[in-house]
Amino acid sequence: MSPSLKQTTEPDKVRLRIYRFDPAIDRAPRYDSYEVPHTPRMRIMDALDYVHETLAVDFGYRWLCGSKKCGTCAVNVNGSPKLACWEEAQPEMTIEPMDNMTVIRDLVTSRDPYEAFLAKLQPLVIRKREYSGFPEPLTEADVASAVHLRDCIQCLACQSVCPVLQQPDSGFAGPALLVALSELSQDPRDEGDRAKMAAKEAQVFKCVSCYECERVCPVEIPIVGEAIEPLKRLAYREKSTPGARRAGAFLDSVKKLGYVNPSEVALKTQGITWNGLRLAFRMALRGKIRLTDALFKRPSPGAETIKTTYDAGESR
Amino acid sequence: MVDVLETDVLVIGGGAAGTNAVLKAADRGAKVTMVVKGLLGKSGCSIFAAFTPYFQKTDEEIRRNRWRFMIRYYNHYLADQEYCARMEDYMCTEFYPDLERLGVYWRRDAEGRLEMVQARTRSLVAHKQGATGPILMDKRRREIFRRGIPVYEECAVTSLLTNGERVVGATVLDYRRGRFFVIHAKNTILATGHSDYLATRATGTREQSADGIAMAVRTGAELANLEIQWWHVSDVLEPKSWMRYHLYPNPLMGTLETSRLYNSQGEMFYEQKTHSPGAAAPYTEQLRRLALEVAAGRARWDGGYHSGYDHIRAETINTYQHQAKVWSKLGLDVGKDRIECGITWHMRHGGLNVNAERMETSLPGLYAAGGVGCHYLGGFGPASFDGKVAGEAAADDALASGRKPFSQEAVAVEEKRVFGFLRAGSDGPRPIQAKLRIRQIMWDLGYVKNERNMQAALAALQAVREETVPRLRLQSTTRNWNTGWMDALDACAMLDACEATVRSGLNRKESRGPFYREDYPYVDNENWMCRNIVKRMNGEWQSRTQPIQAPYLPPEKSREPFFEADY
Amino acid sequence: MKRTYAYFPGCSAKSTCSELDLSTHAVAALFDVSLIELENPGCTGAREFRAISEQLHLTANGRILALAERNGCDLVAVCDTCLLNLTETNRRLKEDSEARDAVNRALAAEGLVYRGAIEVKHFLWVLTEDLGEESLRARVVRPLRSLRAAPFYGCHIQRPKSIYGEDGEDAPALDRLINVLGGEVVRYAGASKCCGFHVVNVDQKIAVRMSGSHLGNAVAGGAQCVVTPCPLCHTVFDAYQPSMERQSRDPQATPILHVSQLVGLAIGLSTEALGLSRHVVGCADVLAHIGYSRDRTGALPQLPA
Ligand SMILES: Cc1cc2nc3c(=O)[nH]c(=O)nc-3n(C[C@H](O)[C@H](O)[C@H](O)COP(=O)(O)OP(=O)(O)OC[C@H]3O[C@@H](n4cnc5c(N)ncnc54)[C@H](O)[C@@H]3O)c2cc1C
Ligand code: SF4
Ligand code: SF4
């Protein structure tokens, strides 16, 4: 019947440069290089195991399942996070711990900040009504919108590349936590105030929609479209946060003028701030805006029609 | 001075059994502490659970099939049948509500009916077949954290402490930081599982070095039926790290078909519905069939045969099976291509000799729950039940009794043993080499056993113990995540567990289930439907047997040729 | 051959980045590309409409697509975020008949219909793909003299992979363009990262830190300017550059050019035609490097200090 091995172009060797750093001993990281034979269909983890087992090197790396279930084996390979047990070994690999995480030793990083933040989000179904007993009334359609979110294995690859999380004290939850929160918020059984959590605790509006998280997700969750944006729509109800005010001001502006007036949106989101004024002067100086823009701009001739159509669309 | 933490109940292991033990003990009001060698809810074999059995008492026929499966096919008449009755109750009333309350979604159809595997016995999946374990464990983990129960993750229990009569806690090594401490407990629950990485190919994962079995051996606890060791047959051969990917020969969601096995000539030699329709987990039968193919030169234990779902509609596989992704990742087509397989050392039927009513072991103060016990093979649901029984019994007892002192001397001895491995140098073998050697010995022993090859394995293990272990040298003496240090401790545990397993095998003079002795090629229910018990006291191995009652479902034949039996 | 496209400038190019609109028209004209600007198109909603209501998002973008379809030609955008909104909506409405019907019901009052008859592309791709490298090269009259330009792609022209595919990430269109024009591509860590625009009103310091570090890397890599196909990235890098400098205490003064401006310079357009004086960070050094003063009027154009 069918052949089991399709790969005919596999290389015969794999060269690895492994990041070595023991915070207790080393002043700076170093890289150790190894060459290992390529085995059929080799994964990154097979190469690491070879170094550990056959070459008997005692470097630190973590894995707990070898089958894309535990989510503990992600490492940076040539600069991008990969699930070691899942992705193919490359002929040349520089292997480092994931970015933006505290190194315990070599490739092993701490998951503690993630766990601590997760706990703040009350990550189990919050029930106000008595649980009605198994099986509770629920259909596949009721939970269909979160079907991909349930695949998350908490590998934290997305957290490691999120540019907002990389900023100190961003206060932002990050994509993996938003996936968890979003799944709960889309669960018809959940009665927690997820809107408030998304807005205040998780600060979902700090997401810049860069899609870096989706790029690296090994289980291919459409994180922005299916986890984050549904949460933003929930958090939009919490009008007191800047993100929700911005979205509202943006829409108001387009409905009023037929186009968006950035100065007005900025003013309504932030109020009058020193930074805002400085920026406005700077831009006005080069004719990018007029200082009066924030308060007055002329509607485009089609503004009325645009508003009518948007209202019709939104109300559906 | 070593730090000492006090607790009522210490739970060792964070799989299905350990997590439920912690929750149920806490429900009783006991102070509970948990130690997990891996990460809570992300380690052990519980995350591998593809689906969970759905027990129903409403349909007599299905219930009869379930019982027949449990007793005959799954446990080869070695289960505690009274336990099965209680576990059945639990599965019917508590297991699913407990998890659903936390938010697990068991797959429904568009009308809201539970979707289930429609075989002689029924099973449910959370989300998809193959994804169930991680989802269930994730909810338990969140619940344990929510309750603020202290959990020591990436910490390995290295020994059990006694006061001479009773187990009163354990020593722990936090291998992230190299901190050694004592947990002083009124009662201790061992829940370290039964899927260990003891052979070159195994479903057990990296940290699973049978520590629980080894500690029990060293503490003088009784162990039963360790030789009843399952092997998976349809597990991916390449890549090596995917040896835990399983092409389910057991009933699938959405179809009445299962994976099939093909020998090197492309001839189908096994499928569940034809060859063992009563067995929802037909591994022992698969093994026997494969053994015939191997003997005939049409397959090897490590390859030369294939498995696949190519006779099933690809859409069905994609809809319900998590591992459909294995094919796509390899650039294969699940509707057409087959994957080469090898056997893997799988779950151990046996374990600590327990009284399954309360999960007490032969040592007072020590309970065993889940795969590490000997009363039932395991499974996510049964392990959870064990956790509940052990958790409640240990908690109630702890709340009613005082704390017994532990021996400071024993702690000092253990500390010396553990830190004794922190020797760097290049004048001796690395610990990982000892581990690899032990796995090779057990792999070579393999499925087909006899007095001679078991004696040879025993001698080989002894050589590792005497010649390799004393000379082990590490690359570094760091206490931060020192892989070599962990490997050294693992190797010692593996030696004790493997030795106990082989000795136990030598004692059993028959073949049964996945245990095949060429020199005793028949099932002997008259003499060997029993717990085959070993223990080590002051360096001496002792053995005895303890009969197993069959009040509900006795075996049909008292003796039959092994290759004619279907269980 | 004359090429015709429907053109959606987007709100930035009509306000804070009017030089983008200006330079796009100027460059298009020289290549015999006719851009039919949509009338009262409204807005794609940036990331805001989709954070309010999915239907609103689909309606607003479906409306723009429907307007463009009336011209019977593909739609060109000059903003990464508009491009993604329009491309995603177009894909969704083509595939999902329910969503399409809903949008069409909302559009009916205006007599508009979305049919799914056109494609959406970025003006950058019109240059590099539709016109092609050869016709670009043929037009270059003022080669960039190895001007060290750092490409900054912006997120929404390359991600998500569900829209752009796996290799969207390293789509080298802009790199190739810089080379064709005689410039030198600066390799640095930030080229395909995020500028932070979409958090700028919510938490300015995050955006400034993000883009500040990319700019720092580009400058460290020897960049004399940054080129971007997105006006939102442009706004962060240009208008917020003084804030970055304040934060890093490291004056950068790196001019930020729109793609159409870089092309315009190489094909001989004047600074006025390209609106080069409308940037917060002046472009004098770039002009000096490519010898702008000599080949046109013999003197550097008067740019504000
Ligand atoms: C491949 C595979 C497929 C399976 N499929 C199914 C299925 O479809 N359905 C089903 O119901 N069952 C299935 N099972 C069986 C089921 O998963 C197990 O029987 C059950 O989960 C065992 O749970 P446990 O808690 O006893 O052990 P485990 O889940 O193995 O947990 C052991 C725990 O002990 C910890 N530990 C080990 N050593 C130490 C130490 N020294 N100190 C501290 N902690 C330690 C580990 O880190 C781990 O957390 C499958 C098993 C495997 C291996
Ligand atoms: S899309 Fe949002 S969550 Fe994802 S990486 Fe970008 S900022 Fe982070
Ligand atoms: S969303 Fe994807 S990348 Fe992020 S933690 Fe989950 S599985 Fe990993």
Ligand code: FES
């Ligand atoms: S080892 Fe568990 S996901 Fe890779």
